[in-house]
Amino acid sequence: MHRVARSAARPSTSHGTTRRRLIGALAGLTLLTGGQAANTAHAQDTKPVRIVFGSNWYAQTEHGGFYQAVADGTYARHGLEVDIRMGGPQVNAMQLLLAGKYDVAMGDDLQTLKAVEQGLPLVTIATTFQRSPTVLLAHPGPTKLEELRTRPIFVGQTSETTYWPWLKSTFGFSDKYKKPYTFSIQPFLADKQSVTQGYLASEPFAVGKAGVAPAVFLLGDYGYPPYAQTLVTTRDGLKNKPDVLRRFVEASAEGWRNYLRDPTAGNALIRRDNPQLEQDALDYGVKALRDTKLVTGGDAATRGLLTMTDARWQATFDFMVKNKLIKASVDPRGAYTTQIVDQVKVLP
Numbered sequence: 001m002h003r004v005a006r007s008a009a010r011p012s013t014s015h016g017t018t019r020r021r022l023i024g025a026l027a028g029l030t031l032l033t034g035g036q037a038a039n040t041a042h043a044q045d046t047k048p049v050r051i052v053f054g055s056n057w058y059a060q061t062e063h064g065g066f067y068q069a070v071a072d073g074t075y076a077r078h079g080l081e082v083d084i085r086m087g088g089p090q091v092n093a094m095q096l097l098l099a100g101k102y103d104v105a106m107g108d109d110l111q112t113l114k115a116v117e118q119g120l121p122l123v124t125i126a127t128t129f130q131r132s133p134t135v136l137l138a139h140p141g142p143t144k145l146e147e148l149r150t151r152p153i154f155v156g157q158t159s160e161t162t163y164w165p166w167l168k169s170t171f172g173f174s175d176k177y178k179k180p181y182t183f184s185i186q187p188f189l190a191d192k193q194s195v196t197q198g199y200l201a202s203e204p205f206a207v208g209k210a211g212v213a214p215a216v217f218l219l220g221d222y223g224y225p226p227y228a229q230t231l232v233t234t235r236d237g238l239k240n241k242p243d244v245l246r247r248f249v250e251a252s253a254e255g256w257r258n259y260l261r262d263p264t265a266g267n268a269l270i271r272r273d274n275p276q277l278e279q280d281a282l283d284y285g286v287k288a289l290r291d292t293k294l295v296t297g298g299d300a301a302t303r304g305l306l307t308m309t310d311a312r313w314q315a316t317f318d319f320m321v322k323n324k325l326i327k328a329s330v331d332p333r334g335a336y337t338t339q340i341v342d343q344v345k346v347l348p
Contacts, residue, residue, distance in 0.1 A: 048081040049244050054093040056106040058086050059273040061201045061285025062133070062229060065295070067273075068266030069255025078251040080244075086273055094122070097234065104248065107232035109316050110162055110325070112335045117326055121235040124336040126249045126306040126344075128229035128256070130298035131220025133200035134163055137207060138215040139192045145217045149173045153195040154188055156181040163197075165323035166224055185210065200292065201285030208284075218292060225315040227308060228294075238337065246340050253305040253346035256295050260286070260348070296348035304345035308338055 055063055066084060069075045075082040085102065087093055093105040098120065107124065115122045138148055149172050155164055157180075167173040179187070181197055185206050188196040198204060200218060207214045220228075231249065238245065259266045267282050289295055299307050310333075317332035319325075 046079065048076065048079050049247075050081045050083065051075075051103045051244070051248055052083045052085060052101065053248075054085045054091070054096055054102040054105040055087045056093060056229065058088055058277070059084075059270040060277060061267075061270070061282050061289065062128070064259040064263055064266045064270065064286065064289075065128070065256030066252055067255075067269040068259035068263065069251050071265035071269045072255070072258060074251045074254050074258065075248075078247040080247060080251060082248070082251075084273075094232070097122070097232065103233065103237060104245075105232050107230045108228055109226045109230060109313065109335065110320065112230065112232055113317060113320060113326055113330065113332060116332075116334045117330045122232055122335070123235055123238055124230045124232050124308070125238065125245060125340045126231040126252070127227035127308050128231070128306065129220075129227060129294045130296075130300050130307075131218070131292075131294055132163070132224050132226055132228045133294060134219045134224065134228075135198045135200050135204065136195050136217045136219070137188065137198050137203055138195045138217070140213055140215060142215050145222050146171055148195045148217070149177070151177060151193050151195050152179055152191060153177050153197075154179050154181040155197050156183075159197060161325055162226075163219055163224055165325065166219075166319060169323055170223065200294070201281075201288045204288070205281055205284045220294070221292075225312065225319050227312065227316075231306070242340070246343050249306055249340050250344045250346060253344055256305050257346055257348060260290060260295065301348060304341070304347055306344065306346075307341045308336060310338065 053066065055066075059067065063084075066082075070082055070084065087106070093102065094107065094111070094115070096102045097105040106128075107122070109124060112122050112124050136145070136148055136153070138151070142148055149167075153173070155178055164173070164178075168175075179194075185196065185203060188194050189207070189210055189212065196203065200216075204214055204216050231252070233245065255266070263282070263286050267279075270282065271277055271279070293301075295305060299309055299312075303309075313332055313336055317326070317330075321328045
């Protein structure tokens with residue numbers, strides 16, 4: 001009744017390339033229905049609705065709740081057959097969404113806002129992370145983010161349209177210290193005064209395995225406003241299958257709740273799809289998600305997992321306008337809707 005489909009691309013545990021998950025490319029989607037007791041009866045009495053869900057990278061901890069909902073039958077109980085399609089460096093999830101190959105895809109709010117500016121019919125319906133998992137790593141010593149602004153810093157090209165303008169305008173970082181990020185931690189390890197970009201469950205783990213206990217600065221803790229790993233569909237998908245969408249979001253929220261309590265079942269499927277991912281990396285990632293409460297904290301603690309608010313979307317839009325990343329004339333409400341998450345309240 002449910003399955004996980006492997007990507008044709010070969011999975012990789014390269015910790016440098018995981019930052020490509022932050023790169024946005026545009027795509028489209030369709031979705032689901034529900035009410036928990038009613039859903040169970042619906043699932044028993046009718047053929048399950050198939051949902052093709054495109055992820056933003058190879059299977060990993062950050063996808064755990066979705067794999068958990070497949071593994072423990074949560075999607076099936078909501079009358080859904082969810083087919084998770086892994087992303088990768090050659091997979092443009094947003095293009096596949098817009099082409100009708102996916103029903104839902106993982107995205108991010110900066111990406112969807114820019115899509116709306118370009119007239120593309122994408123809409124965000126939920127978010128996995130209440131804060132961005134983007135981090136800066138330094139060698140042991142610094143305790144404040146401001147202490148990093150005069151150090152050599154390795155940042156990727158896509159940072160120019162995401163967190164780098166925010167670091168410059170908010171904390172005084174300067175282009176003169178910037179060095180190109182090569183999707184490798186080796187230059188950072190070689191220069192003990194340097195700083196590097198990273199992803200919460202990836203680079204800190206890799207650096208630790210190399211023998212360095214890094215100072216880790218989670219940008220979301222310092223006010224970087226975007227959500228992360230959002231769930232994106234198309235306007236037609238939202239219009240035509242709102243109940244299916246609601247069931248998908250509710251089941252995914254339940255999957256995340258279950259995964260963070262006991263990730264065993266979800267991790268088994270993750271490793272089936274991405275066998276090169278080591279168990280200790282998964283264990284590290286789960287602990288990082290629990291400790292930082294990226295999924296369960298903020299508004300999710302009281303409003304329910306995967307929730308979003310108008311205020312946060314406005315803050316992200318204001319940041320983009322301030323840094324000339326989007327035109328002020330764009331209506332940010334075109335990039336998202338809370339009509340789905342407002343019906344779902346799965347508490348941690």
